[in-house]
Amino acid sequence: MSDRHIIHMDQDAFFVSVEVRKNSSLVGKPVIIGGTSDRGVVASCSYEARKFGVHAAMPSRMAKILCPHAIFVRGNMDEYSKASHEITEILREKSPLIEKASIDEHYIDMTGMDKFHNVEKYAHELRQLVMRETCLPISFGLSVNKTVSKIATNECKPNGELNVKEQQVRNFLNPLSIRKIPGMGEKTFIKLSDMGIKKIQTLSQIHPEQMSAILGKNGLVLLQKANGIDTAPVIPFQEQKSIGTQCTFHADSIDVAMIGNLITSMVTSLGFQLRDKGKQAACITVTIRYSNFEDVSKQATIPYTALDSVLIKKAKELFAQVYQKRMLLRLVGIRLSNLVNGFEQIDLYNDSQEQYNLVQAMDKIRKRFGEHAIKLASTLDIDI
Template identity: 35%
Template sequence: MRTIFHVDMDSFFASCEILRRPELKNEPVIIGGKSERGVVSTANYKAREFGVKSAMSIVRAKELCPEGVYLPPDMKYYKSLSLKIMNILNGFADKFEPISIDEAYLDVTDKLDNISPMILAAKIKKEIYNQTKLTCSIGIAHNKSIAKIASDFEKPNGVTYVKYDEARDFLKDMPIRKISGVGKVTEQQLINLGIKLIGDLASKDRQWVIEKLGKSSLRLWLIANALESSDVAPRESSESYSTEKTFDEDIDDKDLIFEYFKKMCRRVSNELKEDKYLAKTISIKIRYDDFETITRAKTLPFHFNDYKTIFDETLFLFDENYDVSRKIRLVGVKCSNLQQSVEKQTKITDFFDL
């Protein structure tokens, strides 16, 4: 039986800022866009007491928490701390999979010959705190999906260990949206079928779920039944190259949007070339004036880093998915699924764009 850790740093960006400005320790700290039209990236737990959440508009956050400390993100600083943390985690793992700047999966199965999972988790937390003065929460389970849900169970600075024979009971009373990948649309589809809790989905026949929701829903059914078994997959690079633009005013002028896409695609292309990477997947983000956000991606049969391919595929995705009756607040472009374009030594710093 495998043992998987999901390690998630606690309100990472805000915690990094408090680390270098200790006087903010007891203040509500909100990290977000520089303009009034930006969105909240991270809010510390003090700010969350006022109802401030990630992806909320800065304007709304200031309505809820006018006395908060609002700071623009400093990604170079955050990534320097993340690099230390990921190096620590890599040292504790048999297999290591960073999935973002502040979270990672660890397969620690072979590390547990003479130590319990809880003791190993305590060692990891202690080492991270000793080297960075930052806290994390850890979920422990026999698979990745339950470990991820568990890491959020006792935040901040907690550890939750879900044993194999307790996994289904742990999940059954949780809302279905707790499953990673269940957004508003999928949640509503499930609710329409009478599925509100993870246990509701687990109790359904596997074939019934596929017939009602399609083959892709099998993943959700497996997670609900504690049967998901994807590997912790070491990655050569978890990088993606991306850029976004929040407009000063909501717009529906496609020609103007295309002009912004030109600049964004050229920037991403230049960064890929500078760092000697090729991408295979391109994604776009569209945020409408009511804050509904959609992302769409396309994986090509070849690798690329040239401007023309990035721009052409961006426009294709946009044309296929844009609702012309609505105004747009933000657009974004991302290239991922990377491959080195020349011989280059792989090292832990390849996970970060420092």
């Protein structure tokens, strides 16, 4: 199968853990991070709350019905982002090859290092280091690829460690629900379940042609994962790509109102691209070019997000800081970087269910009819 050694490290109920670190009275309590009004949405919840059926993205009003004695905490994405950076730096300093997969999970590739280290012991010591230095709980799975190590982590959480060796992979995967496979969406899960395919072992035995006929290329990917096969590499953190756009004006301009609407339009487009790729950004850069061809840039670290309103506000703040000479401008550019996977956590800790639903509804229209099928009123006359 493979002689790879991939560690998957995942924080336990990350947002809740950060809150518990601040307030020890929350230890062992059913804690829900989310909007406190009936319009709010659950961003994260403690394992104690999960026992009552509470889960992320659930409306707060439903969570209150399921767990009426839960403690609601509004949440602070800035603090969660800082804690995430803190953990990443510890892991990056001690690891040969690390990928930041999302705000609260990392992959570490130890392939070849097993000649010098007992990889399981190394992972254990690294986990202990993170917990000691951050006072935040973390679990890890170790196996031959990213898929199996991630499933292993999920099986041993919270506060767990699990090493699934090459010869154990099939026996480990076979009895598990197909829902455990990373990338198994809800619609696909229901479709396969309706066909009687509920366990990974059953899925692993489906003929490739049948899987392709049922689910297309995604079916073949899921089939490989069910068989414990995943060749996806661990992508070095520093190679995480950015996305950006720029606009050169037809004529040099000093129309700040127009440029503000242009920035809104550019960021809205980038925000859609982020969400379409299932990404969040932690850094935004605004660049301007004066009429004398002088370029000036300003960047800022932001809480992980892909929500238009947050990105637009920060982009306009940066533009106000960078545009100081009051000379004519010929170009404006926006770049979003430090990308990680994740969309479901976007600002759900705020009372923003309507805004979240609006963004999703607009994205559905864009995916069906094209990116420019729907726009904010302030950007209707902008063409980039």
